[in-house]
Amino acid sequence: METKLRAILPDHELIRFYEQMVLSREFEESCAEQYTKGHITGFLHLYSGQEAVAVGATAGLHRDDYILSAYREHPQAIIRGADPRRVMAELFGKSTGLCKGKGGSMHLFDPDLNFMGGYAIVGGQFPIACGLAFSAKFRGEDRIAACFFGDGAVNQGTFHESLNWARLWELPVLFICENNFYGIGTEVHRSSALASIHRRTCGYDIPAEKVDGMDVIAVYKAVKYGAEKVRETGMPYFIEATTYRFRGHSMADPAKYRSAAEHEVWKSRDPIPNYAKRLLEEGIATQAQLDAILAKAQETVQEAVRFAEESPWPEDASVYEDIYV
Amino acid sequence: METKLRAILPDHELIRFYEQMVLSREFEESCAEQYTKGHITGFLHLYSGQEAVAVGATAGLHRDDYILSAYREHPQAIIRGADPRRVMAELFGKSTGLCKGKGGSMHLFDPDLNFMGGYAIVGGQFPIACGLAFSAKFRGEDRIAACFFGDGAVNQGTFHESLNWARLWELPVLFICENNFYGIGTEVHRSSALASIHRRTCGYDIPAEKVDGMDVIAVYKAVKYGAEKVRETGMPYFIEATTYRFRGHSMADPAKYRSAAEHEVWKSRDPIPNYAKRLLEEGIATQAQLDAILAKAQETVQEAVRFAEESPWPEDASVYEDIYV
Amino acid sequence: MPEMTYRDALNMALKEEMRRDPSVVTWGEDVALYEGSFKVTRGLLAEFGEERVKDTPISENTIVGVAVGAAMGGLRPIAELMTVNFALLAMDQIVDHMAKIRSMFGGQVNLPMVVRMPGGGGSQLGAQHSQSLETYFMHCPGLYVAYPATPADAKGLLKSAIRDNNPVIFLEHELLYNSKGEVPEDPEFLVPFGQASVMRPGTDATIVAYARMSILAQQAAAELENDGISCEVIDLRTLTPLDTETIMASVQRTGRAVVVEECWRTAGLGGHIAATIGENCFDTLRAPVKRVSGLDVPMPYSRKIERICIPQTETIAAAVRELMAAKY
């Protein structure tokens, strides 16, 4: 039997999870539309389906903890507190964007939020997370670095080097693998000798745990526990969250390598309606409240699009700015 | 109780092990002398102390099997069959050298012997071994690739990438870690989160075994078994041979980071005199025979030095040769 | 001759060579089941099967290294890196191994292998995905470097690369994949390495370029023609070997040269070409050799400013005009 939600968190936090997941979904689906319209260009990797991971995980962390991720990171930034308007503006390539239009979809960053970046080189964020964790440890700060990455990233050399390093230097890193079972078109068992990813930490003596990444509460609990362990021991900890992306790898990918049946199974596990059901069943929210949350999210996203549309382009001269101090 | 040697191999092979270990040691010690005289330049990494690994392992492989190693590889080449004269000439930088003086100490190579190279980039040989194994598998050849490397190399990204790859593609690679407990001045537990190196293969689902690398017979048995497993299953296998180098990392290293006491313990485990004792005790060789073997080895090495000394330098024009076909 | 895209021409080359020689194999991230992130390997898995067409983990250094080993073992591997940007993870196997093994082992072994990679900027992919790293490969003896501009060259150069017994870096431009041109169907159609193509003859100035820059240079030359300026456009086809002869012969005639490089200007390959022209044509040069280069900045995402960072038809034309106008 599942624990009752109220036994875990107060109502307003439970509801915030829902708000954040809905906002994430709405934001991403709006991005798809803006991409189709040609307002967003380049690569666009959407997070739809994986919301429970970012929402649950962010809630399980302290506000001071560093977060790093890959290129599928809009919701991670927004949940951490980034202004959806400035995120959208970044995707539009406007000067009001989070990174002045220099980063784009794959490179969101906000140091004030300790959101230390989206990275587009698969595996690039591993050593950087270790470095941030080292700096925190060095200064005796009570913060950890949470490093998100995909199932495809675990075969990159940096994964190995960084896990070994984090354990050896006893660094406060929480590794969070978002296992959505595919790296572009390659299913995890075709890229990993050991497809059960959390078991790969055995070679580094790093404790690991697997969690249902479609269940925001399960993710929250796992990350909260993991983050506490990291804080307590000063050592790395590893979480594998199994999840699914409802869309292709990027907007360019029709995802023909996945069967309709597989997709259906995962659709039935959509973290948003399932969580809505629990909120309703346990009387934490009414349908009217949930509808209002959706409406508000849609409004926020519309406002973000409007802001992005109306924002100015970067000045030509800006190409030479922000390179050297 | 140890198995009697004769139960394992016929006398002449047992004696050959001794000959090879003695020749290796004599060759290396002669190199040290030639380095001091300025005849050998550059980096010189000597194998003294680790002979049981190369000798036992080479005997456990088929003549067709590929061997790859790092930069501490003179004996590995010689035991495989390389002419000591041409190896010494290579170290002298002479045109008669194994690689025409272009490779030097760290880059011995002889394709006729399937000795596929000494590599000087720590970890560089891992993927290459996988590629050779793939080519053998692709053509349905009954050969495997034996890849030697040190304890320091296991933290390089290529180790991880290649182990994962070898298991995933089911490649016939025998990984042989020569754990001499130091990567230059860094002891293994200061570079590896899991200092018991063979246990690191758990994350790749590759079977592994640890063997006493100071015991030529133990190494021989382990490698023979491992190579057979690889041939049988078409899958990688991993051996960690614990050993010790009696000299510094290279001629430039006085090895002050190791205690005299530690050195003494390992000296008492010197693979050569200990094996000699067994040969004598079990009546496989007389002291006179062993003395003759030493004398012959010394003669071979002297002849190698003479050959190297008398050989001509490469022509200046040769710098442009052998780059493109 | 049929018209086809650069992408299809590459695909045709791969198929023809794999049919011709059973020791040709190919692998990379998503090249098999997914048929390539840019679909260059479409149909390969179906035709040649999973022993010859293989998906790999995301492990770039090992993708190249396994090819090095397989080539040593006598196969003719073609490794694909999903884009040239990821070659930065494989520089060790490319520069330290692929380029050096033959030479450092005294010529005892060949590496008949190709590493294919799409590259170039202009698609709003941001700093980490828009690099033009051709200088890194050209600045590495032991490698050949091909970078076709047209569909026909794409086919002919790739086939030559696969048949060559030297290790070849084969660059493809992401923005050219959909470009079209006539491509010989002949399965023996090869474009030799080290022979630049004079895309357009001219008398007033020589424009030396490669890959997409050659296409832009052609457009610039067409535009300049209207102003009565006649440009000779040389497409290098291979950066190594570099066809200095064709370049020098042209500059000797025109007396003016513009070198166009998509890569960063500072320490870029254009400097080498310009310097080589300077050394060889000192007497005949009527003006300094000009370089039109990518700006020395990490590529910004926003299309508004990304455009400025890459040579465009108009910047090339402007450089030629400046050169013509200058009085020396």
Next chain:
Amino acid sequence: MPEMTYRDALNMALKEEMRRDPSVVTWGEDVALYEGSFKVTRGLLAEFGEERVKDTPISENTIVGVAVGAAMGGLRPIAELMTVNFALLAMDQIVDHMAKIRSMFGGQVNLPMVVRMPGGGGSQLGAQHSQSLETYFMHCPGLYVAYPATPADAKGLLKSAIRDNNPVIFLEHELLYNSKGEVPEDPEFLVPFGQASVMRPGTDATIVAYARMSILAQQAAAELENDGISCEVIDLRTLTPLDTETIMASVQRTGRAVVVEECWRTAGLGGHIAATIGENCFDTLRAPVKRVSGLDVPMPYSRKIERICIPQTETIAAAVRELMAAKY
């Protein structure tokens, strides 16, 4: 001013800066207990302890990447790669991260970090251990690149590198570690970036060089003096920023230039400098700019032939003589 070695000058710089600023930390393979493979970090562990001076596993990409993260977190890390050759394993963190992070994140973060690496050939270390990869770093916007020639510059540039808020690639030449010179003891002695040093004034020809090549250029100039040829020797000190002003001012006066680079000639940084001179001094150049470069070959081990592959005093002198003799 005391005489000391280049090695000791570097060591002094490290110690002074670590004393001055507790956020300066350093790590690399064998830098702590072993005190560095070239002993540049001698005494650091003893003085600053194991939280600030750390040995690492053999994981070059991560050595740099951890420094990137630590710098982002507000420390001032100095990462040592045992030699520049191993930077090929770290190109991803160097080029894709260290060089780009500030810019791609819109200037929201600085990376005050240094990556130190010994490099250069001439020690009979063979193809994989004798590379001069300075072009790779110079050809990467977002990085500064320093490469001192003298002990005083070694100290002054390293101190500037550590204090700089930009990411710096700091190259050291293996064959200069034992070279001696006067070094200011002043802990505030800094050598600014982007200011070349005129090592020797002259009137007939300008020799532009860096690191060990500058030392050889000085020797060549001394030799040429005997033949009545007066050379100005410019040591670049930093490759990025490049002090083009000093170079151009000199060539404007002398009318002749030789660029000396230890790296491979093809697509090497010397081409960029030669081309830049060609662009800026077209009117005043009395002869083509000459390059003296490393040969375009993987370095052979044998000292007999290794020597040929690296510019030597006599090859530099010969190039100047040729330039003086040439009639244009």
